[in-house]
Amino acid sequence: MLARDGPDAQAFRGSLVFFNYCVTCHGPNADGNGRAARLYDPRPANLRASDKNxxxxxxxxxxxxxxxxxxxxxxxxxxxxxxxxxxxxxxxLQSINDRVAAGPK
Known part of the structure; x- marks a missing residue:
């Protein structure tokens, strides 16, 4: 069970926001390959490789x-x-970006 106000709970709530508002363009893997991505030029950002703070x-x-x-x-x-x-x-987004940067375990 997640602590109500811990960073894991915040990341979990953020995943719900992402999958409700962002997934169509940025894709389920946040890599910029959502269903609507092909409609845009430039394509949506690959959020897994973002260097933004x-x-x-x-x-x-x-x-x-x-x-x-x-x-x-x-x-x-x-x-x-x-x-x-x-x-x-x-x-x-920061949490999935951190996991990508850390690489496989």
Whole structure:
């Protein structure tokens, strides 16, 4: 069982946000290969290989790609998601990015 407010719980909640809002473009593996990815140029980012820090990820989720001089197709989620959901999804993305960087065990 997850601790209610621990980092694992936050990453779990973030995975729920990701699979509800981000998976269509970024894909179930967060590698930029979602069902809708082929419709966009540039394609959605491979979030598993991101070098962005949590603060930047929060901003792009909140403001969208165009406001951050990135893809205009990345929508701004700041009006739809709560601050907690944005924090949770960025922690989730950081956690999967950390696992990729660590490599196989």
């Amino acid at each position: 949590l603060a930047y990820m929060r901003l792009i989720v909140r403001r969208g790609g165009k406001a951050m001089n990135r893809s205009e197709f990345m929508p701004p989620w700041g009006e739809e998601l709560t601050d907690e959901q944005i924090d949770d999804v960025t922690v989730y």
